[in-house]
Amino acid sequence: MDTSIVHSFFLIFAGAAVVASVALYTKQPLILAYIALGALFGPYALKLIDHPALLEEMSHIGIIFLLFLLGLDMQPSHLLNMLRKASWVALASSIIFAGFGYFTANAFGYTVVESVIIGLAMMFSSTIVCIKLLPTTVLHHKHTGELVVGLLLLQDILAIAVLLVIFAAGNTQDTETNSYMNYVMPLIGLPLLIVGAFLFVKYVLLKLIAKFDRFHEYIFLLSIGWCLAVAVCAEALGLSAEMGAFIAGVALATSPISQYIATHLKPLRDFFLILFFFSIGASFDLNLLGVVIVPALILATLSILIKPTVFRYLLKGLKEDRSTSWEVGFRLGQVSEFSLLIAYLATSLGLIGIEASHVIQATAILSFALSTYVVILRYPNPIAISDRLRRD
Template sequence: MDVNIVHSFFLIFAGAAVVASVALYTKQPLILAYIALGALFGPYALQLVDQPKLLDGMSHIGIIFLLFLLGLDMQPSHLFNMLKKASWIAIASSLAFAALGYLTAKAFHYTEMESIIIGLAMMFSSTIICIKLLPTTVLHHKHTGEIVVGLLLLQDIIAIAVLLALVAIGNSSNDSDSLQHYLMPIIGLPTLIVGSFLLVRYILLPLISKFDRFHEYIFLLSIGWCLAMATAAEILGLSAEMGAFIAGVALATSPISQYIAINLKPLRDFFLILFFFSIGASFNLDLLGLVIWPALALALLSMVAKPTVFRYLLKGLKEDKNTSWEVGFRLGQVSEFSLLIAYLATSLGLIGVEASHVIQATAILTFALSTYVVILCYPNPIAISDRLRRD
């Protein structure tokens, strides 16, 4: 391994251990400590870690494992029922948040295209924050967790459509390529779902049944299956995260699924630390003065509007008030997809660097605000109060 990578890993994880200790003593969320460490050590501050692109790629694996483990906790029948019930809520809420983001960006005098992109970035909630703050042994099997996860998955589908549309706009000179980008996911999603369940039934489950006493083999088989489906999803025009989630759901019917989930958690946490570090490291602190006010306005509007919108939309599903508010606050932030939208739109020349950093700053602020709300008010694995701490 390159000595610079070893040095970077030492700084990240030694630094993470220090800031985690400080955060625990001062009763602060660990997630925010990792982001702050990234901003401090990254290329725009102390410049101690100068390979943010490499770290960003590695941290992406953490999100893949997170979605795979989530899928292992989901029974397909419950999941499909929730997706069917919540689809109109995901669409209606996404349109409302897009309009809110667009109007706010226009109020700060961003261009028409930049306002549209900022509006699109406001549509989604963070899968990684929401799932990180869901108790894995409690809410995943309860109604609140099913609603949160169902809405996140529907938002992921909408986000993929948005990303494809941006690519099509950016490459509008080649109509055949744009059409191919739209058609591939439409064909790829059902192909991936059917293929995954067939492979699990006729290949993975027989292998697991025959060699389940070899724990190392089960560990390797599950990692290989997760990454194979993530790769297949990308080839079919979908996201790697969606492929990993489908891999987990397909394997959830196996009696050994919980054993796999427990043993993969340390590996997931390793990569998630890299993910949060890379968010902080990628933010250009020199632009903070330009973007802080629009970002703060968007963040506060997100934290107020999202719970309110979900509260009233969920009335249509006959959900009680407490459940609706909890779902809304858990989904109150913007998404890591928003960061991807900002990066893609900037690389395609659709928005400027300042607008891109507005989206990034909004994401970081809502990550922080949402995390505080959830850890102080609702059951979660990192709650400050023992009464709310659930793993």
């Protein structure tokens, strides 16, 4: 059926209000309710939404704002210290996760290339789920939150490198020079973007904010423009828009205005994040569920079991206590939205088949569900069932 974008928004947000009410009454995570709604309304079930690709593009803005707000809560000195400490942990853990993904996929009869891609998809944890389940006013400023964020950022850097390798492997028409530049550009672009962002904030942005700080609408527009401008610059330099948004936030974090901006952008972020989780459900072909459910369930379960164990022992090398290590591991226990990007890119380049792609997608969705349940039942978070654990 042909529906307008207004009609689609009505179905999504009216439906989300209904399923959110049911989820809260039955003490279920809201994230899973939005994914289930997407699967129900999407092109593979009721077919009420017939342009999920457009909604997926729009939902991407939610992730950008999420990383921008995260950056606003991070002091650059603390962040650099954490990245220095945790870099080897992120690298070692990613190699281990890729290995168990590869061997599991290979055991189910997928080709070597498909098994490698599935293994690569298992390397990363979900920035959006982890940050959504971090108490925004408490844990970001505590050691556990810094560890989680530092590891996620290092994984994001590795994920960008993986996407570049997949693109180079699949794009056989590229010249050797262009392929080489695909690797070099991000290495040059990242320091340029960081330095440029901090200089612009110091000499331009903060002066504009100080001069017109009584106009709240202006501050709102300026912060959105700044976030999206750095995100676009990051993409132009071969990086991800999410990384650019995070850099934009960190560059502003040293200013007292950062907390005011963070508070006023949260409703906008939540609007787009509902679209993000809805689009995950809507893009999954339910006809393939019977084929991919067993390997996906095994991969998701292994992710929830292996990732906390690996992080527990690797973080021991950083002299982290047992409780903190387990909590960080369980918070990072799911598969990433980058895994979905890896699946989409590898499929579009002809490196893997539709079935292997849906194994990755189903694993991501199942791991989101399992990990969310573990965190909301055990650790402080904004959507906890227990009043004792609810923090925001």
